[in-house]
Amino acid sequence: MEFSVQITGAKEIEAKLLSLERKFARTIVKDALREGANHLMKAMKGSAGTIGKGQTGMGKRIANALAVRVWRRQYRGVYGLGIRLKRDPAFVGYAQGSASSLKSKKLVQGRRYFIPTAIEYGHAFPGRGGRKGAPKDVPAKPFARPAIDAEKGPVERIINRRLLDGLYGL
């Protein structure tokens, strides 16, 4: 899931960044992006925390697992961050081809497992509620999309402000 932010005065900012030593420019961009990502992550944790019940519920697990991670593949002049889920023994991937972790992971009988993607988007499941003839669609309990929609503006402002702070010491 991606979204874009608009940087005010992008050309001037780019020119200023290019005029700086590479490591200083990189630090300014890194700090700005990280502050924006942290803000968004907090909002996601907030909406995830309301899903399910109790401290051991799926919402709490998702909230605890959310973390800002640097893109593994980096290119010269490009720096990226993502909000990802840390590993949790209760998380599995959803069934999709032979590499599915739902198939390959040894599931312990009686233990509860969660599929964060299926929680975000809803999913198909045989006989919701276990009754014969029950509908097979389970509604979404989104935690990422509402946070992105609500915080897109503030994240944009944070990144803009931090870039200007770093470049001009405003």
Next chain:
Amino acid sequence: MAVEKALRSILMNDAAVHNLVADRIFPIVRREGSALPAITYQQISGVRDHVFEGPSGFVESRFQINCWASTYEQADTLADAVRSVLDGYDGTSEGVVIKCIHLIDEGDMPSLLADNEALNFHGKRLDIMIWFDE
């Protein structure tokens, strides 16, 4: 909320969608015992615009529309029909002035069974953003 009614009405009044699902368009989940194909919709977010005086009445709202069918092809056909009517839509429906609808994301619905044919149930998901006046 009126925008849900408007959304349902737009889908119901489209001939291609109506031919596929008739009136099987449900909020949140399908009604028990209802036939396929069918559509479910739910609001994911709603961001209301404000000015100094208070709410401006302008709303940006994300909806998830799920197209369910017993085969993948049917679900795909239904998703195409829904996309055709909604993506780029503007107009008034059920008294709601819709400025614009954009399709912003789409994908297959996850299934909890590795062998989805055993489930005999397939879904396509469309995420739309609706900008409207309340």
